[in-house]
Amino acid sequence: MNEALIVSNLVLWVVVLALLVAVFALARQVGILHERVAPMGALMMDHGPKVGTASPVFTLTDLAGRPVNIGAPSLSSTLLFFLSPTCPVCKKLLPIVKSTAASERRWLSIVLASDGDEVEQRKFIRRTGLEAFPYVLSTNLGVTYHVSKLPYAVLLDERGIVRAKGLVNSREQLESLFTAKDLGVASIQDFVDQRP
């Protein structure tokens, strides 16, 4: 009898542990699923210059002293990428921004925008190897576009018209801005609304 109890107890323990592993795996898979499907496109907060309207023109100087024109007609489209040294998601996106800059070089130039302490920003640029990008510090720029959450991106076409914008947390969301420009829809929300 005693032996039977011991055996049954051990068997139950094994089952409990196996079930715990299963529950954990399920919870983990739900988490991964959320990450993959979550916001399908860059989420647009409906503030600031509207998609389809001309961007206000900014004449700024980047941290390397080069002039940067935003919103003025130019040879290529411009992706304004708002970031900050203190935002963890921005760091995750930097390699994606770099690879996008390389792969979309033909039609797109990327401008990084931030504000705040210049010394801190310069350290950040060195640490993350962003010297190749124009990097502007302008509180006014962020205020004009109503950037409340980072990383935020605004896509302007060669005429300086806002084509797409939104909060970007992943490569898919960044690319959704390009898709939105190609399809002529303002955001993924618009796209979903337009479908019957």
Next chain:
Amino acid sequence: MALSVMPLDPVLGHALAGATALVLLVGAAQKVRDWPGFRSALGAYRLLPEVLVTPAALALPAFETIAGFALFAPACRSAGALLALALLATVTGAVAINLARGRTDIDCGCGGAEGRQRLSWGLVARNAMLMAALVVGAQPTGPRPLGIFDFATLTFATLALYGLYACASQLLANRPRLVDLRNHA
């Protein structure tokens, strides 16, 4: 901590201490593995001056490791439990302050399997449970001699308690994502 009326069974005490030790050691390992991420998460809490962020980011996993190993050894268990309680109280306080500031959007820096975990009161509740487990686990245990079967129970119970913790953390990490999904739809 001599409040207990009835001494705790040694198996329970060992299992609670063992599971909390596992939580601390795995937590420390995860923080070390993605140290730059942990450092920036700690900075994002905006509680420490910038010069202190790096030392604190080094000290936290170090103390976690010490507390974890101390909990495993019955001789220094109460010391380990006290250190672990102090650590947990500190980080939970940090989470609570940022929750009170309304900054639920920052990464908790808890590291590890659950990926990016945002701040929530659930996290505070989870840590409170951990602290309760530490307090109970550090109680003096009864004198019952342990047999081979007790050791089996001990091992399984430790792993099961850790498994519960891991599940709870993962589900806590999923929750805000689920809420996001609902808001977007």
